[in-house]
Amino acid sequence: MSKAMLAAAPGGPEVLVWTDVAVAAPGPGEALVRQTAVGVNFIDTYFRSGLYAWPDSQIIVGAEAAGVVEALGSGVSHLKVGDRVGYTTPLGAYCQARTLAADRLVRLPDGIADDVAATIMLKGLTVQYLVTSTFRVEPGMTVLVHAAAGGVGLLMGQWLNAIGAKAIGTAGSPEKVALAKAHGYQEVIDYRTEDFVARVTEITGGKGCDVVYDSVGRDTWAGSLKCLRRRGMFVSFGQSSGPIEGFALPLLAQGGSLSACRPMLFHYIEERAELEARAADLFGRITSGQIRAEVHQRFTLSDAAAAHRALESRGTIGATVLTV
Numbered sequence: 001m002s003k004a005m006l007a008a009a010p011g012g013p014e015v016l017v018w019t020d021v022a023v024a025a026p027g028p029g030e031a032l033v034r035q036t037a038v039g040v041n042f043i044d045t046y047f048r049s050g051l052y053a054w055p056d057s058q059i060i061v062g063a064e065a066a067g068v069v070e071a072l073g074s075g076v077s078h079l080k081v082g083d084r085v086g087y088t089t090p091l092g093a094y095c096q097a098r099t100l101a102a103d104r105l106v107r108l109p110d111g112i113a114d115d116v117a118a119t120i121m122l123k124g125l126t127v128q129y130l131v132t133s134t135f136r137v138e139p140g141m142t143v144l145v146h147a148a149a150g151g152v153g154l155l156m157g158q159w160l161n162a163i164g165a166k167a168i169g170t171a172g173s174p175e176k177v178a179l180a181k182a183h184g185y186q187e188v189i190d191y192r193t194e195d196f197v198a199r200v201t202e203i204t205g206g207k208g209c210d211v212v213y214d215s216v217g218r219d220t221w222a223g224s225l226k227c228l229r230r231r232g233m234f235v236s237f238g239q240s241s242g243p244i245e246g247f248a249l250p251l252l253a254q255g256g257s258l259s260a261c262r263p264m265l266f267h268y269i270e271e272r273a274e275l276e277a278r279a280a281d282l283f284g285r286i287t288s289g290q291i292r293a294e295v296h297q298r299f300t301l302s303d304a305a306a307a308h309r310a311l312e313s314r315g316t317i318g319a320t321v322l323t324v
Contacts, residue, residue, distance in 0.1 A: 004095035005304045008058045010050025013305035013312075016094070021060070024099045026073035031102040033085060035067035037118035038093050040299075040307045040320040041151070042215070042240050047091060048308065051243075055091070062093025066108065066117035067324075076102040084108040086117040086279075088125060090266060094304055096324055103272045106279045111287035119319035120293050122265065123151045124282045126237065127159050129268040130213060132281075134261055135233045139164030141210040144200060144227050146220050147240065148185055149176035151319040156213065157184035158291045168203060170196050170220075172314060179317055183292070196220075200227040208232060218242035230256035237263055295321045 006019040026032045044061045046052045066086040069079055079085065085105040092098055108117050131137045143160055147153045148169025160167040161184030169185040171177045172192050180188040189199045200209065208229035214220055217239030224234055234252075236244065252258040269275040285291045296318035299307040303322075310316050 002095050002097040004060045006060055007048055013308040016305045018302045023097050026071050026099050028074045029102055030073040030099050031069050032071040032099045033067040034070045034097045035065050035324045036114040037066050038062055038322040039064035039119045041122055045308055045312055060092045060094050064088040064122035065093040066114040086121045088121040109283050109287055115295050115321045116293045118321050124155055125278055126152055126265050127156045128278045128282050131159055134235055134263045135211045137163055137165050142166045142204055144168045144209045144212040146170045146214050146216045148180035148188055149317050154183045154318050162290050197223045197226045216241045217244050225255050228258050232258055234260040295319050298323055
């Protein structure tokens with residue numbers, strides 16, 4: 001048996017209940033992982049609230065975690081019992097232990113602690129695919145990133161800075177602006193007191209950005225399009241303010257032959273080889289010191305509802321972890 005934060009019906013944070021759940025012995029190609037830390041992400045709230053369709057009558061949310069392999073099923077050759085591992089999957093991480101497909105597990109390097117690993121398997125891999133594959137950022141490009149002081153945003157600012165791109169961020173308070181500037185952004189706009197479209201126009205001398213990475217959605221997408229240069233790319237990878245409404249393809253033509261994409265991490269790591277390659281790139285940048293991956297808030301796993309309240313009220317900065 002294991003304890004987990006189980007949701008029996010869609011709703012607010014209160015639907016997350018600390019409950020006993022059965023853990024199956026690993027079958028062929030599976031591994032049993034005793035978890036040590038779990039990451040918190042906005043996608044967790046999307047599933048919990050019912051914004052995303054539920055696959056079952058009750059669910060365990062959670063998309064990234066770290067732990068130790070306790071048992072292996074037959075046919076698993078890339079892991080051994082006792083290995084420290086991390087993973088990202090759409091659902092199921094808010095628990096003490098779980099059995100899952102072993103090909104989704106990545107062995108953790110010695111230089112990456114469990115709590116850090118639990119916050120980078122989704123967020124860090126998201127940055128990796130966004131800047132290398134969805135739109136390949138090159139030195140000298142100008143990039144706008146919304147939610148620059150969030151978990152993804154702080155990693156992305158450092159990554160863009162390492163590439164040699166000009167990183168412009170938006171954040172919602174003077175404290176968050178300062179934090180983003182300390183993580184690679186050359187310019188950070190406080191969207192609560194400034195018009196980010198006007199400021200981006202000013203910063204770029206009217207040229208606009210090569211790409212906008214937008215995880216906010218409803219509140220920012222229209223302005224994001226106005227921040228792009230001709231033939232720029234709008235990348236929508238989240239909706240923390242709500243789903244985008246009113247988007248129409250003619251807007252891309254009107255903006256200057258723009259492109260738009262709505263990518264998801266799991267389509268970029270479906271193949272084991274691709275997962276390993278992206279994780280190796282991410283881990284290498286962290287262990288070399290090129291990117292700092294930090295935990296800014298900690299809650300116990302049984303207090304996950306409080307973590308959700310803090311996240312949804314924009315009361316967090318950077319990465320949040322649940323300790324197990």
